[in-house]
Amino acid sequence: MLSRQDVTDILAEPKIAETKIIDLANIKTILNLYSENDDKLKFKLQITQSDKIQFKLTNHHHFNTVGLLRLDYKGRHKNPENITENVPDILHKYVGKIFDINEPHIHIYFEGYDIKWAMPLDEYGFPVKKISSVSDIEDAVKSFQKEINLKSELSFSLPLFR
Template structure:
C-alpha cells in the first residue's frame, strides 16, 4: 500500500494523455478508460469514466487509478450521500481523495471554483482532468463530446 507522501506525489505529477484524439463520453450504461503517464514516463495512470447507471442518464463517476489498481481520486457526480468514517454525511456531488489508512473512504464537498459545472458531463470531465494536472496543451480535453 502507498504512503500518504507517495500518494500526494502521484497526485501532484503532471500527467499526459496517451491518446491525443478527442474524447467521446460513453453513453449511459457504458464506461471508458483514458490512459495517462507521468511527464517523465515512469508512472502510469488510468482515468475511468463510468456511466454504468442506466436509470439516471446523468449518473457518472470519474476515477483516477495508479498502476491499474490503486484509486487515488473519485468524483461522484450523482448518487446517494456518502457517510465518512467519522459519521459526517457528504451530499453528492462529492470528491473522494485517497487518505492513508482509509483509501478513498473519505469524501469531501466539491469546490465549485474547481468543478465549474457538474451538470455538464463534458465540462466536469475537463475540470477533473485539470484537477489531475493533465498537461496543456490538451487537445483531447478541448474536444470532449457528450452523447446522451
C-alpha cells in the same frame, strides 16, 4: 500503502493520455495515462456514466491499482465512522456522513482508508458544482483533468441522444 505526500506528488506528476477522445455515448471510458517525465509510471482515468440516472458521473484516477481521487455526481456514499491521525482536520466534521445523490462530492485517498473519505465539492473548491447537461459533463471532466495534472488536450465525441 501510500503516504499523503506520495499522493500529492503523484497527483502533481504531469501526465499524458494514450487516447485523447472521450466518447460520451459510452457508459464507461478508461484512458491509460503515463508520466510525461517517466513513461514507466502508469495511471488510469476512468469516466463512468449511468444508463439509469441522467447526468450521473464518476471520474476516477488510479495509480497502478490504487484509487487516488474520485469525483461523484449523483452517487451515494457513507464516510468511515472512525478517525485516525491520517485523516486531516477538515474531514473530521464529515465522520460517518452519508452523501445522497443530490450532494456531489470528491473522494480523496488517505493512508489506511484508500478513497473511503469524501467531502462536498463546495468545500473542496471544485469548480463544477452540479451536472445538468452534456456541456457540464465536459466541464467536469476538464476540471478533473486539471486536478490530476493531465496535460493532454482531450476531445469529446457527443452522444446523438441523451
